[in-house]
Amino acid sequence: RKEVEQDPGPFNVPEGATVAFNCTYSNSASQSFFWYRQDCRKEPKLLMSVYSSGNEDGRFTAQLNRASQYISLLIRDSKLSDSATYLCAVKAGGFKTIFGAGTRLFVKA
């Protein structure tokens, strides 16, 4: 089993739709969780950290479910500009952060 797994997609959604991605992790000792956005041929950019209580930033909501060992990202009112690959990242102790392979999202007009 991979340490961090994501559905590669692609998710094809119309503008204005709500879409959700999950990311599962295997290490129950994981402490920090993040979502990154990566545009084609660009570097990943931090979208948001994921807190135990969940957090929201505009149209984006991140949740953590420790019991089932997954994090989620919900995007409401999708925009064309949301089209990208979304990477989850999980960190246990030490210096190593494990990244998922990413979920591709295409938002269509």
Next chain:
Amino acid sequence: SQTIHQWPATLVQPVGSPLSLECTVEGTSNPNLYWYRQAAGRGLQLLFYSVGIGQISSEVPQNLSASRPQDRQFILSSKKLLLSDSGFYLCAWSVTSGSGETQYFGPGTRLLVL
């Protein structure tokens, strides 16, 4: 504010040639630094990380090496490139905050080995 630079942006090299990729960070002191490789359509593979000058930890055995000659400089090298070394090389630095250690990436170097 902190910025991270990588060069070159793109590189085409023949098999067996040497490699040197450079990463520098501005606006912070004693950062943790990381080298990742991302193959086409794949996830990020951690290659090396460094917590200080001269301190390098390797995550995977391969023909690559890393060095940190200065606090904010991280170099990835190879004596002889392989075809399998092609990929997108990303340098990252990290900061520890309330949400844990957050990593920020440089613009990357796209390497094609022919």
